[in-house]
Amino acid sequence: MIKTVAIQGVKGSFHHIVSQQYFGDQIIVKDCLTFDEAVHSLITGKTDAVVMALENSIAGSIIPNYALIDHHNLHIVGEHYLDVQHHLMALPNQSIDDIFEVYSHPMALLQCKEFFRKHSRIKLIEDKDTAEVAQRIQNKSLKGVAAIASKLASEIFELNIISESIQTIKHNETRFVIVKRENHEIPEEEINKASIKFELEHKRGSLATLLNVMSDCKLNLTKIQSLPKIETPWKYAFFVDVTFNDYEDYKKAKSIIEIMSEAFKILGEYKNTK
Amino acid sequence: MIKTVAIQGVKGSFHHIVSQQYFGDQIIVKDCLTFDEAVHSLITGKTDAVVMALENSIAGSIIPNYALIDHHNLHIVGEHYLDVQHHLMALPNQSIDDIFEVYSHPMALLQCKEFFRKHSRIKLIEDKDTAEVAQRIQNKSLKGVAAIASKLASEIFELNIISESIQTIKHNETRFVIVKRENHEIPEEEINKASIKFELEHKRGSLATLLNVMSDCKLNLTKIQSLPKIETPWKYAFFVDVTFNDYEDYKKAKSIIEIMSEAFKILGEYKNTK
Numbered sequence: 001m002i003k004t005v006a007i008q009g010v011k012g013s014f015h016h017i018v019s020q021q022y023f024g025d026q027i028i029v030k031d032c033l034t035f036d037e038a039v040h041s042l043i044t045g046k047t048d049a050v051v052m053a054l055e056n057s058i059a060g061s062i063i064p065n066y067a068l069i070d071h072h073n074l075h076i077v078g079e080h081y082l083d084v085q086h087h088l089m090a091l092p093n094q095s096i097d098d099i100f101e102v103y104s105h106p107m108a109l110l111q112c113k114e115f116f117r118k119h120s121r122i123k124l125i126e127d128k129d130t131a132e133v134a135q136r137i138q139n140k141s142l143k144g145v146a147a148i149a150s151k152l153a154s155e156i157f158e159l160n161i162i163s164e165s166i167q168t169i170k171h172n173e174t175r176f177v178i179v180k181r182e183n184h185e186i187p188e189e190e191i192n193k194a195s196i197k198f199e200l201e202h203k204r205g206s207l208a209t210l211l212n213v214m215s216d217c218k219l220n221l222t223k224i225q226s227l228p229k230i231e232t233p234w235k236y237a238f239f240v241d242v243t244f245n246d247y248e249d250y251k252k253a254k255s256i257i258e259i260m261s262e263a264f265k266i267l268g269e270y271k272n273t274k
Numbered sequence: 275m276i277k278t279v280a281i282q283g284v285k286g287s288f289h290h291i292v293s294q295q296y297f298g299d300q301i302i303v304k305d306c307l308t309f310d311e312a313v314h315s316l317i318t319g320k321t322d323a324v325v326m327a328l329e330n331s332i333a334g335s336i337i338p339n340y341a342l343i344d345h346h347n348l349h350i351v352g353e354h355y356l357d358v359q360h361h362l363m364a365l366p367n368q369s370i371d372d373i374f375e376v377y378s379h380p381m382a383l384l385q386c387k388e389f390f391r392k393h394s395r396i397k398l399i400e401d402k403d404t405a406e407v408a409q410r411i412q413n414k415s416l417k418g419v420a421a422i423a424s425k426l427a428s429e430i431f432e433l434n435i436i437s438e439s440i441q442t443i444k445h446n447e448t449r450f451v452i453v454k455r456e457n458h459e460i461p462e463e464e465i466n467k468a469s470i471k472f473e474l475e476h477k478r479g480s481l482a483t484l485l486n487v488m489s490d491c492k493l494n495l496t497k498i499q500s501l502p503k504i505e506t507p508w509k510y511a512f513f514v515d516v517t518f519n520d521y522e523d524y525k526k527a528k529s530i531i532e533i534m535s536e537a538f539k540i541l542g543e544y545k546n547t548k
Contacts, residue, residue, distance in 0.1 A: 212479075
């Protein structure tokens with residue numbers, strides 16, 4: 001039973017919203033200012049799970065978060081999709097012309113790049129969290145400063161939304177995952193998605209052969225990405241997501257891939273929610 | 275014959291270094307503050323080529339640059355690898371304890387994240403270019419402010435390097451590409467690498483079948499990435515790089531892939547420099 005969940009952000013952050021939608025209101029949420037801090041709280045047993053953004057429509061995969069899961073041998077036990085709408089907000093009675101600085105999370109700044117091209121005099125400053133900036137603007141009554149954050153954050157911290165949905169891609173879905181220390185806890189028959197990682201010899205056709213195995217075992221590929229190996233630039237590992245109807249099919253594929261590839265690793269086995 | 279090359283950055287930037295290494299000293303370099311501006315100068319005929327970072331060891335692919343090449347139907351005509359070493363620099367006689375703000379390009383900030391974890395009181399601020407900050411510190415004699423930039427930038431703008439090679443990954447290779455309006459200009463027999471894009475029906479084994487064709491045609495896969503289609507979240511396109519010994523093999527594969535996939539597109543045919 002999950003009791004305490006670590007999130008990157010404070011109340012009103014997108015991770016907070018996901019933790020509420022996924023776990024309901026009965027959990028204790030531990031605010032962390034970075035993903036590293038959230039993962040640290042999980043590893044040291046201070047929390048039971050971490051909610052973590054993993055993929056979005058503009059930046060693709062959030063590679064540093066993949067690296068955190070992989071490096072600490074953590075497990076993805078669930079996924080959740082959220083349509084992330086970024087709003088520009090400030091103290092009441094401030095208009096866009098009053099704003100000279102916007103603080104937000106780097107990913108939010110990246111997703112709203114187009115909007116700020118029309119307001120190039122506004123300085124964009126990286127910050128730890130979207131909602132924490134909203135909180136700071138309220139606490140310190142900061143004029144001339146705006147946050148990019150969720151509608152919930154504007155409500156909690158009583159800020160005025162200057163401009164709605166300023167992200168470049170209007171339907172801006174982000175994939176979050178639930179990460180724990182141990183592997184899956186749901187019954188095998190409910191598992192129909194897995195995230196795996198493997199490395200291959202740089203030999204012609206080696207990836208094709210492996211994908212053939214997956215296809216023969218009735219696995220559907222929903223994501224594939226070759227990635228440079230840290231400290232061994234341009235040697236690649238593969239991160240792959242697969243869905244399936246029958247856990248037995250997946251088990252069969254798994255045992256073959258394990259033999260055919262190097263450094264095979266299961267990042268998570270969970271329920272597909274897409 | 276290339277005469278004018280657009281780069282993201284000013285003199286002393288990593289793109290400037292790549293443009294010199296690739297084209298030599300006889301070209302005119304046009305400084306642009308964004309990749310968009312560089313691409314715009316190419317499209318409108320003000321420049322003959324653009325130098326563009328495309329991949330690095332921490333963030334993986336720089337997806338927004340892939341999108342620029344794809345969206346404007348530009349062509350990759352060459353590639354160049356640079357070992358990017360980031361140095362922290364400020365006015366002479368400033369030590370790390372004097373610094374309270376660091377301005378740099380978002381990618382440089384990301385690559386040096388670990389270093390600044392030990393100096394959490396320093397505010398990190400996104401800026402347009404690494405070297406342009408170095409220039410500004412010199413021009414305005416800014417105290418308390420540091421730049422993250424190349425050794426060349428510290429020499430040009432007479433700044434003192436406070437801390438050398440502060441990026442997390444010490445051997446930090448970045449892949450740059452040379453982009454033009456028209457397709458390749460070198461003879462077919464010299465071409466041994468290609469970047470292609472295609473979409474596939476979400477049908478089991480469709481990617482495996484396509485990779486089999488590539489393997490049968492003696493193509494080596496050096497990169498594969500599934501990517502969400504802009505404005506159609508979670509429908510994926512594939513970006514693939516292949517190398518080959520014989521252009522005829524590639525031509526054969528190309529004609530088959532064109533039939534078997536949707537929206538097939540060649541992003542570039544060029545010489546492998548790895």
